[in-house]
Amino acid sequence: xxxxxAAAGLQDVADRLDAGERLSFEDGCRLFACxxxxxxGFLANREREKRHGGRTYYNFNIRLEATNVCVASCLFCSFxxxxxxxxxxxxxxxxxxxDKLRHRAHQPLTEVHVVNGLHPDLPFxxxxxxxxxxxxxxxxxxxxxxxxxxxAFFADLYxxxxxxxxxxxxxxxxxxxxxxxxxxxxxxxxxKICHDKCGADRYLAIHRLAHGLGMRSNITMLYxxxxxxxxxxxxxxxxxxxxxxxxxxxxxIPLAFHPDNNQMRKLPPPTxxxxxxxxxxxxxxxxxxxHIKGFWIATGVxxxxxxxxxxxxxxxxxxxxxxxxxxxxARTPEAMTTTDIRRLIRAAGREPVERxxxxxxxxxPEAPDQPIGTMVTM
Ligand code: SF4
Numbered sequence: 001x002x003x004x005x006a007a008a009g010l011q012d013v014a015d016r017l018d019a020g021e022r023l024s025f026e027d028g029c030r031l032f033a034c035x036x037x038x039x040x041g042f043l044a045n046r047e048r049e050k051r052h053g054g055r056t057y058y059n060f061n062i063r064l065e066a067t068n069v070c071v072a073s074c075l076f077c078s079f080x081x082x083x084x085x086x087x088x089x090x091x092x093x094x095x096x097x098x099d100k101l102r103h104r105a106h107q108p109l110t111e112v113h114v115v116n117g118l119h120p121d122l123p124f125x126x127x128x129x130x131x132x133x134x135x136x137x138x139x140x141x142x143x144x145x146x147x148x149x150x151x152a153f154f155a156d157l158y159x160x161x162x163x164x165x166x167x168x169x170x171x172x173x174x175x176x177x178x179x180x181x182x183x184x185x186x187x188x189x190x191x192k193i194c195h196d197k198c199g200a201d202r203y204l205a206i207h208r209l210a211h212g213l214g215m216r217s218n219i220t221m222l223y224x225x226x227x228x229x230x231x232x233x234x235x236x237x238x239x240x241x242x243x244x245x246x247x248x249x250x251x252x253i254p255l256a257f258h259p260d261n262n263q264m265r266k267l268p269p270p271t272x273x274x275x276x277x278x279x280x281x282x283x284x285x286x287x288x289x290x291h292i293k294g295f296w297i298a299t300g301v302x303x304x305x306x307x308x309x310x311x312x313x314x315x316x317x318x319x320x321x322x323x324x325x326x327x328x329x330a331r332t333p334e335a336m337t338t339t340d341i342r343r344l345i346r347a348a349g350r351e352p353v354e355r356x357x358x359x360x361x362x363x364x365p366e367a368p369d370q371p372i373g374t375m376v377t378m
Contacts, residue, residue, distance in 0.1 A: 040310075
């Protein structure tokens with residue numbers, strides 16, 4: 001494989017990685033331009049194994065989208081409905097949202113992951129009570145809720161600063177921020193695909209604020225639509241720069257664009273090769289971010305298995321009730337049991353490790369793959 005790396009023109013990159021040197025923006029562009037996918041994957045896998053060996057993390061979580069009413073109109077979004085009452089729109093009552101957790105009292109869930117549309121009429125108390133109720137039902141559950149885009153929206157809507165919003169939500173039980181809403185940081189792209197939500201600088205500043213308050217967070221990148229490869233590298237470099245400043249990022253999550261039922265439906269989805277390349281480049285560029293996550297709902301289960309040799313060490317979670325990607329045409333299952341997820345990790349030649357949100361180990365690779373939770377469909 002070393003000869004292959006040299007033949008692919010990446011020997012200097014390999015040498016610098018060996019020396020622990022950081023790759024530059026130009027290196028990132030070269031990595032994307034490299035046609036030898038296996039040489040690229042080999043380098044990304046070396047970095048993955050330096051950090052995690054063969055371990056592959058997942059968690060037992062539930063996703064919940066309490067409302068899909070959203071004043072924004074992102075071109076890639078198949079989930080949002082503009083106004084309450086529009087066909088297909090919904091907003092859960094607090095009891096309905098809490099029931100999603102109550103009905104899983106028998107499951108050893110460790111995380112509730114909440115993202116929502118930007119609803120113009122709900123009071124701030126709705127979100128405060130949502131969190132408080134979850135903590136009342138399961139005091140130990142980790143609440144990873146509200147993207148930085150939602151935090152900015154709350155601040156503007158309720159006349160607060162971003163920090164005041166974060167502090168109030170933290171007081172009510174918020175533990176960390178999910179990485180959604182990052183899309184692609186380049187202004188050119190944001191103007192075209194998501195012009196009416198918070199910009200990249202504010203998005204990054206909110207993550208920095210959250211880290212300052214002791215919370216952890218993730219950052220995503222929606223790839224495979226109108227962005228250039230240089231804009232993907234720029235996105236990674238800006239993510240890396242934030243991590244240098246505040247250190248609270250746990251994972252970087254490339255998200256494959258899905259074209260069904262949205263305003264960019266004429267574009268093809270990214271190919272499997274593009275997905276492998278993007279995750280591999282992320283592992284190589286993001287030297288200060290511990291985990292690269294493959295979101296199997298978006299990539300497909302089969303590609304997710306291959307990703308475990310292309311820099312990815314985390315497969316997100318059991319992800320029950322996912323709506324956002326399925327409304328955009330994802331044909332993956334809406335949930336996996338822990339047995340399913342451990343089996344697919346083992347079948348890829350890796351070691352499954354159940355983690356909590358903060359990457360504390362819950363179940364190591366040595367545990368037998370017994371069902372520890374039953375998948376519930378609701
Ligand atoms: S991606 Fe988020 S902010 Fe954009 S329209 Fe969809 S729900 Fe609204």
